[in-house]
Amino acid sequence: MSSLRSRAFYTPFIFLLLALALGNLILYLTWNAFHPEIFWISLVIVFISIPFFLINAGRLVRPIGDLVPQAAGIARGRLEVSNHGETSVPDELKSLAKAINEIGEKQARDFAAMQKLERVRSEFLANVSHELRTPIFAVQGFLETLLDGAVDDPKVNRDFLERAQAQAGRLNALLSDLIDISRIESGEMRMSFRIFDIQPFLRDLVAEMQGVAKQKKIELYFTGNILPHNEVTVFGDKERIKQVMVNLIDNAIKYTNNEGIVKVELLNHIPEDEHITINVHDSGIGIPAEHLPRLFERFYRVDKDRSRNSPGGTGLGLAICKHIVEAHKGKIWVESEPGKGSMFSFTLRTQPE
Numbered sequence: 001m002s003s004l005r006s007r008a009f010y011t012p013f014i015f016l017l018l019a020l021a022l023g024n025l026i027l028y029l030t031w032n033a034f035h036p037e038i039f040w041i042s043l044v045i046v047f048i049s050i051p052f053f054l055i056n057a058g059r060l061v062r063p064i065g066d067l068v069p070q071a072a073g074i075a076r077g078r079l080e081v082s083n084h085g086e087t088s089v090p091d092e093l094k095s096l097a098k099a100i101n102e103i104g105e106k107q108a109r110d111f112a113a114m115q116k117l118e119r120v121r122s123e124f125l126a127n128v129s130h131e132l133r134t135p136i137f138a139v140q141g142f143l144e145t146l147l148d149g150a151v152d153d154p155k156v157n158r159d160f161l162e163r164a165q166a167q168a169g170r171l172n173a174l175l176s177d178l179i180d181i182s183r184i185e186s187g188e189m190r191m192s193f194r195i196f197d198i199q200p201f202l203r204d205l206v207a208e209m210q211g212v213a214k215q216k217k218i219e220l221y222f223t224g225n226i227l228p229h230n231e232v233t234v235f236g237d238k239e240r241i242k243q244v245m246v247n248l249i250d251n252a253i254k255y256t257n258n259e260g261i262v263k264v265e266l267l268n269h270i271p272e273d274e275h276i277t278i279n280v281h282d283s284g285i286g287i288p289a290e291h292l293p294r295l296f297e298r299f300y301r302v303d304k305d306r307s308r309n310s311p312g313g314t315g316l317g318l319a320i321c322k323h324i325v326e327a328h329k330g331k332i333w334v335e336s337e338p339g340k341g342s343m344f345s346f347t348l349r350t351q352p353e
Contacts, residue, residue, distance in 0.1 A: 012056075016049055131174055131299060131315060135167040142167070177316035181298065184323040191237040191327060198234045198276065198348070199226055199266060205242060206264050209249050217259045220249070224266030232268050234276060234348040240324045241348070247317040248280040248344045256284035256341070275330070275347045282343075287336040295334055296322040321346070329353060 020042040027038060142164040151157050183189040206222040213220035226232055234241075245264075252262040265279040287295065291302045299315040325332040325346045336342035 017046065020045065128178065132171070135171040135174070138167040139164050139171075174316070177320060181316055181320050181323065184320065184327070191240055193235055193237055193328075193352070195233050195235050195351070196238060197231045198278075199224075199230070199232050201238065201241075202245070202264060202266055202278070205245050206249075209246070209253070212250065213253050213262060216253060216256070218253055218256055218262055219260070220253070220262045220264075222264045222266070224268070226266055226268050232266065232276060232350075234350055235352050236328045236348055237324075240327075244321045244324050244346065245278070245280075247321050251317065252280050252282035252284065252342070252344070256282045260284060274351060275349050277345055277347050279343050279345045281341065283341040286338040286340055287334070287342055288338055289336075292334055292336060296332070 024038060024042060142160045146157060146160050150160060180189070203222050206220060210220055249262065249264065256262060260283040261281075262283075263279075263281040265281065267277040267279065287302055291300075294300050295302070296318045298319040300318075301315065322332050325348075329349055330347040332344070332346035334342060334344050
């Protein structure tokens, strides 16, 4: 099979020969005589055109030849790309080179995303396996102890059953959170966005959580820079915002010592900001600064002391909160100091974008 370069050379060269031969034939028939000088001029034109056609064929074909190994390398998984910026290259070939570069860049991004996804998936499976084993093994241990004879001992049997029930509840909460975060991250969780008044919503929620706070004699209250009967509208999903608030208030109560304080604060900014801020303050044990950047990661644990001071959660609550707030086009962050408490804050838009 002939090469592209030979075709680029021979095609115009043959057309030139045919054109010169046809021209000589027409002159011969017109003048009814053969003129050698015209023949020699035609022959000189042919020989002069040979290097021109060779150079032009090489100029046209060389960029394509440069693209062939690059395309082959992309096909084999080599994702480096190069740019062809020669001014002599035709625009069509520049467009082809640009398209191949874009394919290589897209494959490089896709490959990096796949590597990150595989790493996250491996870490996620390892964390899930660990988190699931803990309550399962605990329940198994309690049941085995009861079956070995402790069930007949009234001093321990009820205690062991209550512990097994608590671990089963923890397992159920973990599975619920796993379902929630998988639905959020896959985009399967549909949210019902609407405009509503956030102030009575927060007041009612704080009232609902009073029972949990009273168990530890914690003062839980709602405040803000809003007049009691002023309307503060936000655009969001009530149920999902409630899920965020319940998680943050529950954590604040959980990590605050008895007779402490938990404050839910609503801040309404200037209208041009088009957002409001909700803060959940607590006077609890606080979080060391080095842990704050990773606090919203899945299954991230601050330290053993924090876990020992209160019952452990699923490790997914704050990650779910982050996903929900970001789905509302808001931001969530935390400020904390060990021994002085924490403040979790997030923003919500007052109107649709």
